[in-house]
Amino acid sequence: MDVLLQQLINGLILGSLYALVALGYTMVYGILELINFAHGEIVMVGAMVSVSVLVALTAAGVPVALALPLALAAAVVVCVVTGVLVERVAYRPLRNAPRLAPLITAIGVSIVLQNLAMIFWGRQYLSFPPVIEVQVYAVLGATVSNIQILILVVAALTMGGLLLLVNRTRLGRAMRATAQNREVAGLMGVDVNRVIAATFIVGSALAAVAGLLIASYYGIAHYNMGFILGLKAFSAAVLGGIGNIPGALLGGLLLGVIESLGAGYIGDLTGGFLGSHYQDIFAFLILILVLTFRPSGLLGERVADRA
Amino acid sequence: MSLLEVQGLAVHYGGIRAVKGIDLQVEEGEVVCLIGANGAGKTTTLRALAGLLPAAAGSIRYAGSAVTDLPVHARARIGISLVPEGRGVFPRLTVAENLDMGAYSRRDRAGISADLEHVYGLFPRLYERRAQTGGTLSGGEQQMLSLGRALMSRPRLLLLDEPSMGLAPLAVQKIFETIRLIADQGMTLLLVEQNARLALESSRRGYVLEGGCIVHQDDAAALLASPKVRAAYLGA
Numbered sequence: 001m002d003v004l005l006q007q008l009i010n011g012l013i014l015g016s017l018y019a020l021v022a023l024g025y026t027m028v029y030g031i032l033e034l035i036n037f038a039h040g041e042i043v044m045v046g047a048m049v050s051v052s053v054l055v056a057l058t059a060a061g062v063p064v065a066l067a068l069p070l071a072l073a074a075a076v077v078v079c080v081v082t083g084v085l086v087e088r089v090a091y092r093p094l095r096n097a098p099r100l101a102p103l104i105t106a107i108g109v110s111i112v113l114q115n116l117a118m119i120f121w122g123r124q125y126l127s128f129p130p131v132i133e134v135q136v137y138a139v140l141g142a143t144v145s146n147i148q149i150l151i152l153v154v155a156a157l158t159m160g161g162l163l164l165l166v167n168r169t170r171l172g173r174a175m176r177a178t179a180q181n182r183e184v185a186g187l188m189g190v191d192v193n194r195v196i197a198a199t200f201i202v203g204s205a206l207a208a209v210a211g212l213l214i215a216s217y218y219g220i221a222h223y224n225m226g227f228i229l230g231l232k233a234f235s236a237a238v239l240g241g242i243g244n245i246p247g248a249l250l251g252g253l254l255l256g257v258i259e260s261l262g263a264g265y266i267g268d269l270t271g272g273f274l275g276s277h278y279q280d281i282f283a284f285l286i287l288i289l290v291l292t293f294r295p296s297g298l299l300g301e302r303v304a305d306r307a
Numbered sequence: 308m309s310l311l312e313v314q315g316l317a318v319h320y321g322g323i324r325a326v327k328g329i330d331l332q333v334e335e336g337e338v339v340c341l342i343g344a345n346g347a348g349k350t351t352t353l354r355a356l357a358g359l360l361p362a363a364a365g366s367i368r369y370a371g372s373a374v375t376d377l378p379v380h381a382r383a384r385i386g387i388s389l390v391p392e393g394r395g396v397f398p399r400l401t402v403a404e405n406l407d408m409g410a411y412s413r414r415d416r417a418g419i420s421a422d423l424e425h426v427y428g429l430f431p432r433l434y435e436r437r438a439q440t441g442g443t444l445s446g447g448e449q450q451m452l453s454l455g456r457a458l459m460s461r462p463r464l465l466l467l468d469e470p471s472m473g474l475a476p477l478a479v480q481k482i483f484e485t486i487r488l489i490a491d492q493g494m495t496l497l498l499v500e501q502n503a504r505l506a507l508e509s510s511r512r513g514y515v516l517e518g519g520c521i522v523h524q525d526d527a528a529a530l531l532a533s534p535k536v537r538a539a540y541l542g543a
Binding site for chain 2: 177180185186
């Protein structure tokens with residue numbers, strides 16, 4: 001088996017998941033300069049809701065081809081409502097507060113959502129039901145499963161849709177204008193509050209898609225899965241240049257690949273001292289390196305451009 | 308009935324009462340300027356008229372209805388357009404996208420493309436640079452873009468905040484030529500300018516603001532001739 005190719009494939013798939021989540025961080029940061037630490041929890045809610053609905057529907061005999069889209073739709077609705085509520089209740093009242101206040105609030109919201117999920121779903125892992133029969137294909141000495149392909153396709157379609165929305169629609173133009181100069185966007189007739197709400201809606205819908213895909217990728221969902229995932233996706237967004245949408249895509253993919261390669265080779269590199277379960281250190285190592293050597297990220301603009 | 312009627316307007320800015328109860332009117336089709344020293348409250352007044360700052364007291368009536376409590380985007384949609392101090396060009400949108408944003412509240416595609424042609428006619432430089440991002444333009448070009456973008460909303464009342472600020476003399480000349488041109492075409496203008504001579508020469512009437520209060524108001528020609536105004540604002 002070709003280990004390098006295999007880790008690249010795994011990394012690409014993992015990375016597309018990170019990219020989906022990183023987009024949510026970067027979009028909100030672009031508009032509000034707020035690091036929405038609750039975003040990882042929105043992904044968790046998406047995973048929990050989609051798994052629960054999927055379990056219930058398949059138990060009731062609903063065919064998979066119908067149950068999967070319904071589970072996704074349920075996750076999107078719950079995530080969007082949660083995201084909009086969080087913005088309205090927790091962030092909007094602090095719009096003009098010093099930046100530390102909404103940041104701490106975001107961490108608070110994250111803890112609240114985790115605990116609500118624990119109360120609602122309990123502490124146990126929810127298993128993703130085996131609704132799709134796994135088929136494995138051999139590609140040039142590596143393997144890829146039909147589920148992995150499905151994840152990649154759905155993630156790519158979702159990200160493509162987002163790029164179209166941001167670059168080709170009136171709402172997208174209003175979002176970019178608001179991100180660049182909120183006051184002047186208002187002077188153009190843009191209802192800035194609605195654009196900010198729309199940003200949370202879009203980011204939360206992406207989180208719902210990511211939640212379903214991540215649950216199917218790992219086969220489980222859990223009330224605190226959003227924490228480490230959120231930190232990694234945030235690292236991916238910073239790697240690409242926070243506030244920059246292509247940067248979040250690039251950062252997510254790179255982080256996934258680096259993590260996979262790291263997990264694959266860390267044993268050899270350390271002479272067996274560290275095993276592949278240390279893969280989480282790579283995301284944070286990268287975060288530290290980026291913040292030290294290139295704080296604006298790979299595609300981030302120089303800070304002077306923001307003035 | 309005046310297009311704009313301001314009564315007793317007071318505005319707080321940065322914890323101080325920057326505008327202390329002013330009255331002013333602008334008639335439809337008229338060009339009026341607001342002159343005064345740095346910190347007299349000129350910009351604060353314009354920002355309150357556009358809805359960027361709340362009125363602490365007083366009322367703003369526009370086209371016969373009270374707009375004092377309308378949010379900024381709602382005022383933009385009924386034809387009040389502010390060209391802000393410092394120009395406020397979207398740095399990472401192209402020139403064409405910036406102009407498109409000016410027409411954000413409009414749906415009449417034919418009218419928008421006609422106005423786009425009109426703006427490109429006023430400023431051929433913007434047409435040449437339509438695919439460049441706003442942040443790459445020179446100061447004078449950014450001022451053209453900001454003015455052109457405001458025209459794209461087809462405003463009924465155009466508020467101009469310090470259009471000459473930070474520009475080379477040639478660029479100032481070009482901007483004011485255009486301002487006079489759109490005024491001649493019937494646009495209603497309220498102009499704030501530190502360059503009092505330039506402002507008065509382009510206006511029909513003027514108000515002189517001092518410490519947040521209006522201390523003189525007259526025809527522009529009379530203000531230009533007034534010894535007091537000449538001594539304080541025209542350096543003569």
